[in-house]
Amino acid sequence: MTRLLIGNDFNEDLFTRIAASWSVQRLAWFAQDGDLLILPVRPEEDFLSYVTSLTGTRRSAIEVVVPAAGRAGEDLLTADRLADPAFLTALRRALAGRPVTEVLALWPDSSVATLARALGAEHALPGLGFAAQGGGALANSKAVFRALAAGCGVPIPAGAVCTTPERAASAITELLDADAPVVVKQDYSLGGKGNEILSRIPGIQPIGARRALTLTGTSGVGDYLDERWAELSRNGRDPVVVERYYPGSTSLFAEYLITDNGVEFGGTGEMIMAPLAKAQVVPAQGLKPDTAAELVEHGRRLCVPLHAMGYRGRLSADAILSHDGELFFTEYNGRVTMSTHTYAVVGARLAGLEHTDDRVVVERIWPDGWSARSFASAVAALSEAGLAYDPSTRTGVVFSSALDLRDHSIMQCVIAEDMRRAAAYEPRLEELFGPGGTASRTDPTGKENAACS
Amino acid sequence: MTRLLIGNDFNEDLFTRIAASWSVQRLAWFAQDGDLLILPVRPEEDFLSYVTSLTGTRRSAIEVVVPAAGRAGEDLLTADRLADPAFLTALRRALAGRPVTEVLALWPDSSVATLARALGAEHALPGLGFAAQGGGALANSKAVFRALAAGCGVPIPAGAVCTTPERAASAITELLDADAPVVVKQDYSLGGKGNEILSRIPGIQPIGARRALTLTGTSGVGDYLDERWAELSRNGRDPVVVERYYPGSTSLFAEYLITDNGVEFGGTGEMIMAPLAKAQVVPAQGLKPDTAAELVEHGRRLCVPLHAMGYRGRLSADAILSHDGELFFTEYNGRVTMSTHTYAVVGARLAGLEHTDDRVVVERIWPDGWSARSFASAVAALSEAGLAYDPSTRTGVVFSSALDLRDHSIMQCVIAEDMRRAAAYEPRLEELFGPGGTASRTDPTGKENAACS
Numbered sequence: 001m002t003r004l005l006i007g008n009d010f011n012e013d014l015f016t017r018i019a020a021s022w023s024v025q026r027l028a029w030f031a032q033d034g035d036l037l038i039l040p041v042r043p044e045e046d047f048l049s050y051v052t053s054l055t056g057t058r059r060s061a062i063e064v065v066v067p068a069a070g071r072a073g074e075d076l077l078t079a080d081r082l083a084d085p086a087f088l089t090a091l092r093r094a095l096a097g098r099p100v101t102e103v104l105a106l107w108p109d110s111s112v113a114t115l116a117r118a119l120g121a122e123h124a125l126p127g128l129g130f131a132a133q134g135g136g137a138l139a140n141s142k143a144v145f146r147a148l149a150a151g152c153g154v155p156i157p158a159g160a161v162c163t164t165p166e167r168a169a170s171a172i173t174e175l176l177d178a179d180a181p182v183v184v185k186q187d188y189s190l191g192g193k194g195n196e197i198l199s200r201i202p203g204i205q206p207i208g209a210r211r212a213l214t215l216t217g218t219s220g221v222g223d224y225l226d227e228r229w230a231e232l233s234r235n236g237r238d239p240v241v242v243e244r245y246y247p248g249s250t251s252l253f254a255e256y257l258i259t260d261n262g263v264e265f266g267g268t269g270e271m272i273m274a275p276l277a278k279a280q281v282v283p284a285q286g287l288k289p290d291t292a293a294e295l296v297e298h299g300r301r302l303c304v305p306l307h308a309m310g311y312r313g314r315l316s317a318d319a320i321l322s323h324d325g326e327l328f329f330t331e332y333n334g335r336v337t338m339s340t341h342t343y344a345v346v347g348a349r350l351a352g353l354e355h356t357d358d359r360v361v362v363e364r365i366w367p368d369g370w371s372a373r374s375f376a377s378a379v380a381a382l383s384e385a386g387l388a389y390d391p392s393t394r395t396g397v398v399f400s401s402a403l404d405l406r407d408h409s410i411m412q413c414v415i416a417e418d419m420r421r422a423a424a425y426e427p428r429l430e431e432l433f434g435p436g437g438t439a440s441r442t443d444p445t446g447k448e449n450a451a452c453s
Numbered sequence: 454m455t456r457l458l459i460g461n462d463f464n465e466d467l468f469t470r471i472a473a474s475w476s477v478q479r480l481a482w483f484a485q486d487g488d489l490l491i492l493p494v495r496p497e498e499d500f501l502s503y504v505t506s507l508t509g510t511r512r513s514a515i516e517v518v519v520p521a522a523g524r525a526g527e528d529l530l531t532a533d534r535l536a537d538p539a540f541l542t543a544l545r546r547a548l549a550g551r552p553v554t555e556v557l558a559l560w561p562d563s564s565v566a567t568l569a570r571a572l573g574a575e576h577a578l579p580g581l582g583f584a585a586q587g588g589g590a591l592a593n594s595k596a597v598f599r600a601l602a603a604g605c606g607v608p609i610p611a612g613a614v615c616t617t618p619e620r621a622a623s624a625i626t627e628l629l630d631a632d633a634p635v636v637v638k639q640d641y642s643l644g645g646k647g648n649e650i651l652s653r654i655p656g657i658q659p660i661g662a663r664r665a666l667t668l669t670g671t672s673g674v675g676d677y678l679d680e681r682w683a684e685l686s687r688n689g690r691d692p693v694v695v696e697r698y699y700p701g702s703t704s705l706f707a708e709y710l711i712t713d714n715g716v717e718f719g720g721t722g723e724m725i726m727a728p729l730a731k732a733q734v735v736p737a738q739g740l741k742p743d744t745a746a747e748l749v750e751h752g753r754r755l756c757v758p759l760h761a762m763g764y765r766g767r768l769s770a771d772a773i774l775s776h777d778g779e780l781f782f783t784e785y786n787g788r789v790t791m792s793t794h795t796y797a798v799v800g801a802r803l804a805g806l807e808h809t810d811d812r813v814v815v816e817r818i819w820p821d822g823w824s825a826r827s828f829a830s831a832v833a834a835l836s837e838a839g840l841a842y843d844p845s846t847r848t849g850v851v852f853s854s855a856l857d858l859r860d861h862s863i864m865q866c867v868i869a870e871d872m873r874r875a876a877a878y879e880p881r882l883e884e885l886f887g888p889g890g891t892a893s894r895t896d897p898t899g900k901e902n903a904a905c906s
Contacts, residue, residue, distance in 0.1 A: 130601075
C-alpha cells in the first residue's frame with residue numbers, strides 16, 4: 001500500500017487562501033504506514049512525531065515530499081508546483097517503483113488528476129474524470145448547492161441564486177419586505193467570511209457572517225448592491241446567493257464519504273459561531289432525535305446527485321437549526337474539511353466514537369489569542385499539567401493542528417465524557433495557553449517569551 | 454387538463470438570442486386541447502391553424518396569451534414579462550378558475566418557477582426547485598457537461614475546462630503538440646457559433662464552428678488568447694472549453710425526457726454541418742448497430758446525474774462520430790431543443806416513428822436563402838405541387854416553423870421512406886422556395902415579389 005496524500009487547498013482561481021501551509025498540515029492525521037505526504041512546506045518534525053504517535057503510524061514509514069515554491073510562493077500547493085518536473089522526479093525516486101495504490105487530496109483539483117496521470121496512477125484516484133474537468137468547483141459552489149438541494153428535496157432557506165444585481169435586488173427586497181433578515185453570500189468564500197447580513201431592523205448579531213447592515217427604504221438595497229456587487233460576484237464571475245437569515249440559529253454539519261460504491265456516513269458536528277466559527281463540537285450535541293435523524297438523512301440525500309455526477313471524496317452538508325426548530329441546509333463542501341480529521345481520526349479513533357458515543361470532542365478553531373512558544377513546549381506543558389490525552393481513559397487534550405508560525409496559535413481538541421467535563425478543561429488550558437499563560441508565547445506581563453522562535 | 458406552455462428561450466443572462474420570437478413558435482407543435490400557449494409575440498393565425506390541423510388539436514381549444522413587451526423588447530419572454538401583473542391578470546382570466554395541470558417551458562428558467570408559484574401551480578412544474586435556483590444554467594453549460602460526462606464514464610474528447618487563459622494556453626498547446634487540432638468553445642453558445650478551431654496545419658474546414666485558425670509556434674496560442682479570451686469567457690464570467698477536434702466527423706444527438714420516474718428515451722438524429730448546422734435527419738441514419746446502441750446508452754447515462762440533481766425535462770446529448778468510428782460526447786442541452794418537435798411530433802406522430810422505423814425526416818434548418826411570400830401561400834404552393842404531407846402515405850413535406858418575418862425563411866421537413874427518396878424532394882422544393890422560386894419571396898428575376906408583406 002503506497003498512498004499519495006496531497007495537502008492542497010481550495011483552488012486558487014476560486015478563492016485565495018492566505019498561509020494555508022499551516023492548516024493543510026492536518027493531512028498528517030490521515031497518514032498510514034507507507035504513505036507519501038505532499039505538502040506545501042515541510043512540517044515541524046515535532047508535529048509529525050506527535051500526530052503519528054497518536055495514530056499509531058510509524059513516523060519512519062511515511063515520507064514527506066515538498067515541491068519547490070511556485071509562482072504564488074510556497075503557501076499553497078498550486079498546479080505549477082504539482083506539475084514541476086523536478087518534483088515529479090523526486091516523487092518517482094521516493095516511490096522507488098512501488099505502484100501508487102491511492103491518491104487522496106484535500107481538494108479535488110484538476111492538478112491532482114494531472115499528477116495522477118503523470119505517475120500512471122489514474123486508477124488510484126477515485127473521481128479522476130470529474131476532478132480533471134473542473135468538477136471540484138461544482139462540489140463547492142454555494143450556487144450549485146442551492147440548485148441541487150432544491151432539486152433533490154433538501155430544505156433550504158427561501159432565497160435565490162443571482163447572476164445579476166437586478167435579480168439580487170429583487171430577491172433581497174422580497175425577503176426584507178416579508179420582514180425577514182437576509183444573508184448575502186459569495187459563491188466560494190469560506191467560514192462565513194464572504195457573508196453579510198442585511199436587515200430593516202438594527203441590532204442583528206452577524207453570526208456566521210462578517211458584518212450586519214441595516215438597510216432602510218428601497219434605495220438602501222440598490223445602494224448596497226452598487227457598492228458591493230463587484231466584490232460579491234468577483235466582478236461578475238460568480239453568482240451571488242441571497243437567502244433568508246435566521247438569527248439565533250445553531251450551525252450543524254453532517255459529513256459523508258462518497259465512494260464508487262455509494263455514500264457512507266462520516267459524522268456530525270456543531271460549529272460554534274461568535275461571530276465566525278470559533279469552535280466545533282463532534283458529534284453534534286443535544287439535538288432532538290427527529291432533528292438528528294433529519295440532519296443525517298437530508299445530508300445523505302444531498303450526496304446522491306454528487307455521487308451520480310462523479311464526485312468522489314468527502315462531502316460536508318452544512319445546516320442551520322432555527323430558533324423554532326426548523327432545519328435548513330445552507331451549503332455543502334466537497335473536500336476534506338477542517339472537520340474531517342476531527343471526527344474521522346481524533347473523534348473516531350482517539351475518542352473511540354467509531355464504536356461508542358460516550359465521548360465528545362470540542363475543538364477550538366480560532367484560538368483567540370491563545371498561543372504556545374513551540375509545538376514541543378506545548379506538548380510538554382500539557383503533559384506536565386496532566387491534561388494530555390490518555391488512551392486508557394479516552395479523555396484529555398490533543399493538539400490537532402501544527403503551530404501556526406504567524407502567531408504561534410495552535411488548535412486544541414478536548415476529549416471528554418460530556419460537554420460539562422469538556423468545559424472544565426477550559427480554565428486550565430487558558431492558564432497555560434491563554435494570553436499571558438505560562439506556556440504561551442507571551443509571559444504574564446505581556447512580553448514575548450524568551451524561548452519564542 | 455389545462456397546461457401552460459411557455460415559449461421562452463435561453464436565459465438572457467447567459468446568452469443573447471436575437472429574434473427568438475420566430476423560433477419559439479415551434480411551441481405550437483406541442484399544443485393539446487385545453488392548453489394555454491404563452492408566447493413573446495402573437496403567432497400568425499395561418500401557422501397555428503396549419504400546425505393544429507396536423508396534430509389533431511382543435512385550434513378553438515387552445516389559447517395564446519402574449520405579455521406586454523419587456524425591458525428587452527418583445528422578442529424574448531424575459532423574466533420581467535412573465536412577472537408583469539397585467540399579464541398575470543390576463544392569464545388568470547384565461548384560466549377562468551381551471552387548475553393548471555402542467556407547466557411546460559422550452560427553457561428551465563427561474564422565471565418559470567416564479568410564474569408557477571404566482572399561479573399556485575408549484576406542483577404542476579416538474580423540477581421547479583432546480584429551475585428556481587438557477588439549475589437551468591447547469592443543465593446547459595458545456596463546462597458542467599464535461600465534468601459530469603467524465604464523472605459518469607461517458608467518452609469525451611481530450612481537453613479541459615479552463616477558468617484562466619493560462620490554463621487554456623496549456624491545454625491548447627498540449628493538444629497542438631500532439632498534432633491534434635483543437636476546438637475552443639464558449640460555455641453557453643448555440644449551434645457551434647461560439648466555437649473556433651485551432652490547428653498547426655492549414656486547410657481544416659470549420660465544421661460545427663464559425664472559423665478555423667492556423668497557429669504556428671508557441672506565441673501563436675498566447676496571442677490568440679490575448680485577443681480572444683475576454684469574448685470566449687464573457688470577460689471572465691464563464692469557463693472556456695478546450696477540446697480535441699476531429700475533422701470529418703459526423704454530428705449526432707440522442708434526446709431523452711427526464712421525469713420524476715426516471716429517464717425515457719426520445720429519439721436520435723444527425724445534424725448536417727456545413728459549416729454550421731443546416732439540416733437534421735431523424736432518426737440518425739446509417740450507424741453501425743454497435744454505434745447506435747452506444748449513442749443511446751451513453752446518452753442515457755448522461756441523464757442519470759441530471760435526474761439526481763433535480764432537472765426535469767428534455768435533455769439532448771450531442772456526440773460526434775469520428776472518421777475512425779469513435780464516438781465522443783461534446784455537450785448536452787437541458788431544454789426543449791430545435792430537434793424536440795422534429796422527432797417527438799413530426800417524427801413520432803406524422804412520420805409514424807413512434808410505431809415503426811420505415812420513415813426518415815429531413816429538416817432544413819437554415820434555409821440558405823429559401824423563402825416564401827407568406828405562410829399561407831407557402832402551404833398552398835406545396836399542396837398545388839402535390840408535395841404536401843399526406844397522412845395516408847406518411848410522406849410529404851411539412852412546414853415545421855413559422856415564417857421568419859425578417860427574411861421570410863421557413864423550415865421544411867421532408868418525410869420519406871428513405872434518404873434517397875427524401876433527396877428527390879429537394880429540386881422540386883427548390884423550384885418553389887429557392888432563390889427566384891415560383892413561391893419564394895423573390896421572383897426569378899430576383900425582384901421582390903409583389904405579394905410580399
